[in-house]
Amino acid sequence: MAVKKLTSDLKQKLIQQSLHRKLKNSAAEADKPVASLNGSAIPDKFCRFDQHPGYTQMQIMNKGAEQLGVESPFFRVHEGLAGSxxxxxxxxxxxxxxxxxLNLSGHPEINQAACQAIEQYGTSVSASRIVSGERPIHRQLEQALANTYGVDDAVVFVSGHATNVSTLGYLFGAKDLIIHDEYIHNSSIVGAQLSGARRLAFPHNNLDALERLLQENRHQFERVIIVVEGLYSMDGDFPDLNRLVQLKQQYRVFLMVDEAHSFGVLGKTGKGLRETFNVAASDVDIWMGTLSKTLSGCGGYIAGESALVENLRYLAPGFLYSVGIPAPVAAAALKSLEIMARExxxxxxxxxxxxxxxxxxxxxxxxxxxxxxxxxxxxxxxxxxxxxxxxxxxxxxxxxxxxxxxxxxxxxxxxxxxxxxxxxxxxxxxxxxxxxxxxx
The missing domain is CATH 3.90.1150.10 (Aspartate Aminotransferase, domain 1)
Known part of the structure; x- marks a missing residue:
């Protein structure tokens, strides 16, 4: 039996090594420069999606899983509410x-609020809010978010991912620096890339390393922002907000906290990282969060001072050029805030x-x-x-x-x-x- 088990383990190890080599070779092939090509000399891999590097990697991974007899855990269909x-x-x-x-998605009061919003406003606001998509429920939600955070104002985007992409991509540019935790969400990385700013990562939750980066680089840039998460979705840990605020003030930089997973979770009443550390909301320049976790909806928000919010509301591409969030989604999030405060x-x-x-x-x-x-x-x-x-x-x-x-x-x-x-x-x-x- 011991020999059989060793053989099985060795087989898995060899398959894993093979998969990693294939993935590495596939990535290396994708990075090769395109030679001077014209007409029929262009290889198929540059004009066929079934030879795209990403698709090729997927095929390799799926084949490996099939060889190991492992069923795909992805895209399983939930046939009703998904709670506990x-x-x-x-x-x-x-x-x-x-x-x-907080088991709020599917709550009877939230369902009712969404249904009432559908009756009054329909399922879509049918336009960008700045043009003709504005509804009273939008500003009610944004003011409720601002009040919950204890800041001037808030603005709601139609997508959580797009919130970070558009905010960082719009506010910062080629003369600026974005410093982020190495475990930061993809949306912040994409936003930083879009901005054209220099981007540096520090080791996860290592604020001494962050300070060294600030010491070495702050004077070379105009605007500098530190981007962290309130609760990291892969590891379930969070940063020292008091130390982050101290560094922000010492080096005269902006601080952004992504509370996608920490809002509604951390703190005595769910008000997030600042409640855990008893930090004033104004000590953080940009509070970001999503509506899709504790707030039972879909979309994202930025909360902070009026100058920040008004700037994004009028000029951030992800808000300006996108349809407003549907009224029933806004109503669901607004009612979720109410129940969270009440219970x-x-x-x-x-x-x-x-x-x-x-x-x-x-x-x-x-x-x-x-x-x-x-x-x-x-x-x-x-x-x-x-x-x-x-x-x-x-x-x-x-x-x-x-x-x-x-x-x-x-x-x-x-x-x-x-x-x-x-x-x-x-x-x-x-x-x-x-x-x-x-x-x-």
């Missing part, structure tokens, strides 16, 4: 794969079940990395094959949790990523972690 439980393929499963942290016990329950989860995981000697144990908890497995295999095995046993695989994370950091809801129970956590430990 969900229904997929006609089966009810315990669900750890949704951002419905702070939801945040308390989320924290309680998160602490229960991470304590049990650590008792079972599972590697939870640097997670702070609130809403997002990874179990690091160190192998994409192992992560995908365990996700599939748990799915068959009634538990839905997504694997995070290479190249989304380094191979040694491949993991299962658990998103907690305030409605998860200790029994669901016990069942899940016991089954995971048994499979391991």
């Amino acid at each position: 439980t969900t229904t997929i393929e006609g089966r009810e499963l315990v669900n750890f794969a949704s951002y419905n942290y 702070p016990e939801r945040v308390v329950r989320l924290r309680s079940i998160s602490e229960y989860f991470i304590a049990k995981a650590r008792k079972l000697k599972l590697n939870t990395g640097d997670s702070e144990g609130i809403a997002i908890i990874p179990v690091i497995l160190g192998s994409s094959v192992k992560a995908a295999t365990l996700s599939s095995a748990l799915f068959k046993q009634g538990i839905n949790v997504q694997p995070i695989l290479y190249p989304a994370v380094p191979e040694k950091s491949a993991r299962l990523r658990f998103f907690l809801s305030c409605e998860h129970t200790p029994e669901q956590v016990d069942t899940t972690l016991d089954k995971l430990a048994a499979l391991l």
